[in-house]
Amino acid sequence: MAVGSELLTPFRVDTNSLFITERLNTVGFDVRLKTVVGDNVDELSALLRQSLTWADLIVLTGGLGPTADDITRDAVASVLGLPFDEDEATVARIRERFTRRGMVMQEINRRQALVPRGAALLENPNGTAPGLWMEHGKTAIVLLPGPPREMKPMFEAVLRDRLAHLGGGFGLFRRVLKITGRPESEVDARAQPIYGPWAHQEVPISTTILAVLGQIELHLTATAASAEGASRVLGPAVRALQRALGDDVYSVDGSALEEVVGAALRERGLKVAVAESCTGGLLTSRLTDVPGSSGYVDRSEVCYSNQAKIDSLGVPASLIDQHGAVSEPVARAMAEGIRKKAGTAVGIGVTGIAGPGGGTPDKPVGTVAIAVLSGTDARVRTFQFVGAREMVKFQSAQAALNMLRLMLKPSAADGAS
Amino acid sequence: MAVGSELLTPFRVDTNSLFITERLNTVGFDVRLKTVVGDNVDELSALLRQSLTWADLIVLTGGLGPTADDITRDAVASVLGLPFDEDEATVARIRERFTRRGMVMQEINRRQALVPRGAALLENPNGTAPGLWMEHGKTAIVLLPGPPREMKPMFEAVLRDRLAHLGGGFGLFRRVLKITGRPESEVDARAQPIYGPWAHQEVPISTTILAVLGQIELHLTATAASAEGASRVLGPAVRALQRALGDDVYSVDGSALEEVVGAALRERGLKVAVAESCTGGLLTSRLTDVPGSSGYVDRSEVCYSNQAKIDSLGVPASLIDQHGAVSEPVARAMAEGIRKKAGTAVGIGVTGIAGPGGGTPDKPVGTVAIAVLSGTDARVRTFQFVGAREMVKFQSAQAALNMLRLMLKPSAADGAS
Numbered sequence A, B: 001m002a003v004g005s006e007l008l009t010p011f012r013v014d015t016n017s018l019f020i021t022e023r024l025n026t027v028g029f030d031v032r033l034k035t036v037v038g039d040n041v042d043e044l045s046a047l048l049r050q051s052l053t054w055a056d057l058i059v060l061t062g063g064l065g066p067t068a069d070d071i072t073r074d075a076v077a078s079v080l081g082l083p084f085d086e087d088e089a090t091v092a093r094i095r096e097r098f099t100r101r102g103m104v105m106q107e108i109n110r111r112q113a114l115v116p117r118g119a120a121l122l123e124n125p126n127g128t129a130p131g132l133w134m135e136h137g138k139t140a141i142v143l144l145p146g147p148p149r150e151m152k153p154m155f156e157a158v159l160r161d162r163l164a165h166l167g168g169g170f171g172l173f174r175r176v177l178k179i180t181g182r183p184e185s186e187v188d189a190r191a192q193p194i195y196g197p198w199a200h201q202e203v204p205i206s207t208t209i210l211a212v213l214g215q216i217e218l219h220l221t222a223t224a225a226s227a228e229g230a231s232r233v234l235g236p237a238v239r240a241l242q243r244a245l246g247d248d249v250y251s252v253d254g255s256a257l258e259e260v261v262g263a264a265l266r267e268r269g270l271k272v273a274v275a276e277s278c279t280g281g282l283l284t285s286r287l288t289d290v291p292g293s294s295g296y297v298d299r300s301e302v303c304y305s306n307q308a309k310i311d312s313l314g315v316p317a318s319l320i321d322q323h324g325a326v327s328e329p330v331a332r333a334m335a336e337g338i339r340k341k342a343g344t345a346v347g348i349g350v351t352g353i354a355g356p357g358g359g360t361p362d363k364p365v366g367t368v369a370i371a372v373l374s375g376t377d378a379r380v381r382t383f384q385f386v387g388a389r390e391m392v393k394f395q396s397a398q399a400a401l402n403m404l405r406l407m408l409k410p411s412a413a414d415g416a417s
Helices: A016-026 A041-052 A072-080 A088-100 A107-113 A148-163 A184-200 A227-248 A257-268 A282-287 A306-313 A317-323 A328-342 A389-408 A410-414 B016-026 B041-052 B072-080 B088-100 B107-113 B148-163 B184-200 B227-248 B257-268 B282-287 B306-313 B317-323 B328-342 B389-408
Strands: A033-037 A057-061 A084-086 A114-116 A120-122 A131-136 A139-144 A171-179 A205-212 A215-224 A249-251 A272-276 A297-303 A346-352 A367-374 A377-384 B033-037 B057-061 B084-086 B114-116 B120-122 B131-136 B139-144 B171-179 B205-212 B215-224 B249-251 B272-276 B297-303 B346-352 B367-374 B377-384
Touching: A016 A057, A016 A148, A016 A171, A033 A041, A041 A057, A041 A072, A041 B041, A057 A148, A072 A114, A072 A131, A072 A139, A088 A107, A107 A114, A114 A131, A120 A148, A131 A148, A139 A148, A171 A227, A184 A205, A184 A215, A184 A227, A205 A227, A215 A227, A227 A249, A249 A257, A257 A282, A257 A389, A272 A282, A272 A328, A282 A297, A282 A389, A282 B282, A297 A306, A297 A328, A297 B306, A306 A317, A306 A328, A306 B297, A317 A328, A328 A346, A328 A367, A328 A377, A346 A389, A367 A389, A377 A389, B016 B057, B016 B148, B016 B171, B033 B041, B041 B057, B041 B072, B057 B148, B072 B114, B072 B131, B072 B139, B088 B107, B107 B114, B114 B131, B120 B148, B131 B148, B139 B148, B171 B227, B184 B205, B184 B215, B184 B227, B205 B227, B215 B227, B227 B249, B249 B257, B257 B282, B257 B389, B272 B282, B272 B328, B282 B297, B282 B389, B297 B306, B297 B328, B306 B317, B306 B328, B317 B328, B328 B346, B328 B367, B328 B377, B346 B389, B367 B389, B377 B389
Parallel strands: A057 A139, A272 A297, A272 A346, B057 B139, B272 B297, B272 B346
Antiparallel strands: A033 B033, A084 A114, A120 A131, A131 A139, A171 A215, A171 A249, A205 A215, A297 B297, A346 A367, A367 A377, B084 B114, B120 B131, B131 B139, B171 B215, B171 B249, B205 B215, B346 B367, B367 B377
């Protein structure tokens, strides 16, 4: 339960619950209900009463501040019928925190030291509000502050010290395969016959397919008593899907595509130079999001105009006249031009129509030509992407990174997969 | 209420409720509770029973598909004690939809044509599942499909046809001021004395401050009978805050910083060329996110290495030796170099240390020098940003865009503000 009226506006979304769910799953708790409620004692109390009838664990975030609209403590104490005691050690700690910053603690801050009788205090290294742990019948209740940097370390400690053994020793373990270059329906058509039966095996694996822009994720989840137990089931499962999906799987350890490409460039000691038109710098920005990328990204140019392509990259004007600026020969000439200028082994050229304007019947918005050169190897392709300007930019950058990844893969040279 | 077990995993967050909240607010509905529940009839039924005791309106999204785990219809009908009738027109429409795609409707799809007795069907132009509208005592209940592209148009129609007059004719209206270049505490210190009293005036305005990376938003909200009535209150309020915050306010109409900068460049007929080091292409990518930016973005170069700065931008090697690559003279030489090469009126140079490596005691990670030249005008500044690599990149791009914005403002030349 997330408590706070600001979470009921159109501007804020509760993300604490994603972190809490992920961590709870690892120790075997299943999340059955999430709620967001405003700073209203009656409504929160009604929800608590209802949840106490069935839940093993209730986690509340937010509403532990010092002001009158911080109502979580009050609602929990009133539902459980517990009186408050002031915790002197907490008052002293809060006072000391203010003093250290050259400020005086206000009387109102004493509210944060009120403890429902019988509750255990949870230390907050990053703020004034301590958390609280309570038990009521079969239900454990945890109160955490709302700011993620205060909530997260506190929740990790509760998980380790109090929840890990309550979960019955079985946790949910996950593997994620990231895939690009193939539509969701095709990925599922190849993968489903493989993962389908896993739902009914002795240690079942549940599989979820998540399609996001230019990328598909397969999430495999198994319940096991330990990480090792999970690996015995999930390891072979990941490998079976990798075999079926081949080179389209670019990561099984959570790495982003630009990290995979960066690692391959670093490993092979190659430097890359980039000439971008329609992606407008996005491809290079993604390459340079990776720490240490200055070691393999030499330079990049964004050449929007034909003149810039001619002057700066040495693209022959006749090539543009003959094929148009958005064409495979021009993409290739851009890649060659920037590579020659930078003296790098790898060159990339991207030219296309990101929209919303600029499309023609021949070359509609979303038409993008990409060339990737590495040593004597060259690959040039034309794509037709769908979506708004930023989506075309992202998909183009994704496709260029993927072409480079496939080119650098050892297996690609053998014609495998 | 969002229905769907996938929304109880760590990977998905319910964003439909943000859209629904925003739209409901405009017709005077206040959202008091949001819930996410799995594909479980009993749990959804318990929540519905509880909400029927107090809510004027219950909106459910998701769980209207044809399979057994789509349980929203069943839960609502069972709580209200209503039998199902099959709607023949809906069956025909679904069948026709399949036929058009060369497919045969499965028997299971008839589930989507089941209507609790007395409910009104809501047309779904973008999918098979119709929505449903029901009334029970004082509570209206709306069932909508989960996919946003199906949910949104359906909800807009319900809002217009059925909810607008229920809300009592009063709606919440909003204005957003976007501010950059000043910390949240300072913005609030200047703005609070102005907006504070508005909470108690005849038509009160409530104010929320939202700080995100490199940017602060002030949201003003007033309740009024019409958009015109709201403008009479919010218009002067926006202008009062603009006067107090001066040039730090870059937009009052929702525009992004790159759009404001783009409009100013276009209006003044100026073209820009960019030389980026630590931002790695992000600055140019943001500039080119704006449709039509090819009209004023001439070219950009990402020069990570010193050699590239010397060769390609003509930065004197002696300047780098003397001041270091991250320095105001080098940023300025980069801006001059790219501007000369491109022949544009405006040139930008950005050089810094994005981290995590590369920092020194003198120039720690987050040190960024930015130069912006326009005609004979030149501004050069050094910033010290905090945060991880991508945060430093974003804040650097934000600062460069803002320097250019201030330089292009007519008031800047008069020394105003």
